Amino acid sequence: MLDPKALKYQTSHEWVSLSDGVGVVGISDHAQKEITDVVFVELPKVGRTVKAAEACCVVESVKAAFDIYSPLSGEIVAVNEAVVKDPALVNREPFGGGWLFKVKASAPNEAAALMDLKHYEEHLASEAAHGSH
C-alpha cells in the first residue's frame, strides 16, 4: 500500500504516485467512500495518449457512473486488470491493489500543480462546508 502522505491529488479526487516519470493513478479513500460500492471499472486502452484532467476511465458504483481524470499528460502504459475482475478492490484498497492505470508523463512538472495530502484534506473540508452537491 502506498503512503497517502506521499501522493499528489487533484480536486476530482484522483491520486498519483510519480516515480521515474511514470505515474500510478487511483482514487482517494474519501472518493471510494463517497462513491460507495464499486461494481464496474472501465479502464483506458494501453497506448492511449491523454492530457492532464482528461477523462479516460469510468468507475460505476451501485447507482452512479463517474468519469475518472488523468492527473498527468502522457501515454497510458499499464492498466490494473485486477479491478476489472474485482471492482470492489477500489473500495478495499484505494491506495494499493485498487490502483487504476499508469501514465508515462510527458510533462512531469504538471505534478507540481497538484495538491499534497494536507491541501487535499483542506479541499475536502471546504467542499463539506459548502453543502451537499
Next chain:
Amino acid sequence: MLGAELSAPALDAAGQMALDEAVLLSAPRGAVVLRVYRWAGRDCTFGYSRPRAEALAACAARGWRGAAPVRRATGGGIVFHDGDLTFSLVFPWDRTLAPDAVYEAVHRGVRLALKARGASTRLFSPPGRSPGAAAACFARAEPLDLTAEDGRKVLGGALRKKDGKGLYQGSLRPEGLGLSAEALAEAVAEGAGRAAGAAATTEIRDEWRALGRELETRYRSPEWNQRR
C-alpha cells in the same frame, strides 16, 4: 414552464439518451436544465455497465419481440419506458461525490411536490442496503427511491458525473398515484427544481439539439450497445 419541452418532437431511446448527453456536455456550469421526455413509442434503456444480453432477455420476457434496448450513459438497471414519466436533470455537481445526496435531494423534492397534489409516497429507507442492485430498475426499491403506500416502487433514478456536472435520469410510474400526466410533469419540475436549489430551465437550445442529433449515431451503434 414545461410548455416548450412538452411540445418538442418525440424521440426514441437513442434520441433521448443523445439529447441528455448533449445537454450534459453543453449546459453552462451552474445551470440546472430539466427535460421531461416525449416518447415516440415504447422503448427500453439499460445502465452503462450492464450486459446487453440481460436487457434483451428482459425485453423478451416482457413479450417485446424485436426490441433494441439502448445503453445509457448513467448507471442503474433496465428501465421499460412504456407509460412512465421519464425526466432528466443536468445540475452542478462539483462538491461531494456521494450519489445518495443527489438521490435524496431530488426524490425528496419530487415527493413533496407529489404530496402537494394529493399523491402520497415514501422515501424508501430500509435498515440496510441489499448487496448489488436488481437487473431491472423497478424489480425492487433501492434505498432513497420513492415507493407508494403499498411498498411498490414509483420513482427510481440513475446518475452520471462528468466535468463538475451531473446527469440524473429518472423514471416515475404513474400507476396508483391518481394524477394526470400534466400534474406529474409539474410535480417533477417543481420537485427537481427545488432539489437543485435553483429554478430549473426547460429551454433546450437549438445547438444542444444539433449536438444531440450527432450523438445519436453512437447511441444507435453496436459498438456502444453491444460492448458488454
